[in-house]
Amino acid sequence: MTEGSGGRIGVGMVGHAFMGAVHSHAWRSAHRFFDLPMVPHLAVLGGRDLARTKAAAAKYGWASVQTDWRELVASDDVQLVDICTPGDTHAEIAIAALAAGKHVLCEKPLANTVAEAEEMAAAAEQAAARGVRSMVAFNYRRVPAIAYARRLIEEGRLGTVRHVRAVYLQDWLSDEQAPMAWRLRKDKAGSGALGDLGAHIVDATQYLVGDLLTGVSAVTNTFVHKRPVEGGAPGELGDVTVDDAALFLGRFASGAVASYEATRFALGRKNAMRVEVNGSLGSLAFDFESMNELSFFDSSEGDSAGFRRILVTEPTHPYVGAWWPPGHLLGYEHTFTHEVVDLVRAIADGTDPRPSFADGLQVQRVLEAVERSAVQGSVWTDIQTGAAQ
Incomplete structure (x- = not known):
């Protein structure tokens, strides 16, 4: 069932922590600013603890x-299932929802392993043949400045892309006494900074340049191997089983080279996601801490050339026309609203939204290749490709 009664689409969301809060805001606000063919109805919220779930x-x-x-998946009030849970539950919930004929939005990374991601992508492909849609929540694709940067690259403004560099830096684990969390357990999260942050910049760069990574050479490191167990006995420590930092080189199918860095140990960096693309005719750079701006260099300007600031707040820029007058800035939460808008429109149009589960699988293959390369001493490791960006 694609549509609920009265032109609504009923949403059931599993999980109500950080991602649940921002997804809730997106579902509430999307139709209030964008002309949508169906109005999202926040039908059912799922959580393990009844009291906490009711409060949320x-x-x-x-x-x-x-x-x-x-x-929740079986509810007649739900036509779309939004998965905001740790990675170890993504595959089971998504596959069950697709089998039940429910559209699916799944937080990134798609799964904890390539095998799980392959099962999810196969289930999504089968469901699509029945008109059931699915999408991975790589929200940075929906930053207007990043979407505009992709447009500039597609128009040839950079010429031939030669070099890509991307970093995602946070510092919330720098304190060795910071307690254990599910993101520090491989059985829950799949990987550490690699999957939490690295997945974002892998997807963002492949989306920007319209090309896929074909190989990587990597190093990963865990700086703090044991952490206090929150709510545990005094002095009780838990084992950290994921990476704290991941650095890797990559090569795109076109021959362009890339470098990536993801860490949660960069003191002073709260959410510093930065990407630069260098081409034969120009360069562009994006910094999420100035998310409404692009830096653009056009070599055709000759001896007056230099990086110039583009304020991406014009109504002709991606997504921006539905919001505020030029110069009035957007924030992190807007990227999720744009995500909801694109998904609801795709469902109504009967088209497959992007990034697809196949795209999510491609990113998972990159993450897996990074881990294998690091274990083998930075050995160059090929990546199986197959999804268009």
Whole structure:
């Protein structure tokens, strides 16, 4: 069932922590600013603890709650399932939802392993043949400045892309006494900074240049191997089983080279996601801490050439026309609203939204190749490709 009653699409969301909060905001606000063919209805919120889930539902505007995600998926009020849970549950929930004929939005990375991602991509392909849509929540594609940068590259403004560099830096784990969290357990998260942050910059760069990575050479490191167990006995420590930092070189199918860095140990960097692309005719650079701007260099300007600032707030820029007058800035939360807008429109149009589960699988293959390369001493490791960006 694609559409609920009265031109609505009922959403059931599993998980209500950080991602659940920002996804809730997106579902609430999308139709208030964008002309959508269906109005999202926040039908059911899922969580393991009934009291906490009820409190979150009241705060974020959900109509009802469920403590069993299977009941949420089965609900007649739900036509779309939004998965905001740790990675170890993505495959089971997504595959069940697709089999039940429910559209799916799944947080990144798609899964914890390539095998799980392959199962999810196969289930998505089968469901698409029945008109059931799915998408991975790589929200940085929906930053207007990044979408505009892709447009400039597609128009040939950079010429032949030669070099890509990307970093994603945070510092929230720099304190060795910071407690254990699910993101520090491989069985829950799949990997550490690599999957949490590296997945974003892999997808963003492949999206920007319209090309796929074909190989990597990597190093990963864990700086703090044990951390206090929150709520545990005094002095109780848990084992950190994921990477704290990942650095790798890459090569695109076109021959362009790339470098990547993802860490949660960069003191002073709260959410510094930065990308630069150098081509034969020009360069562009993006910094999420100045997310409404692009830096652009055009070599055709001769001896007056220099990086210039483009303020990406014009109504002709991607997504911006639905918001505020030029110069009035957008924020992090808007990227998720844009995500919801694109997904709802694709469902109504009967088209497959992007990034698809196949795109998510491609990113998972890159992450897996990075891990293999690091274990083998930075050995160059090929990546199986197959998804268009």
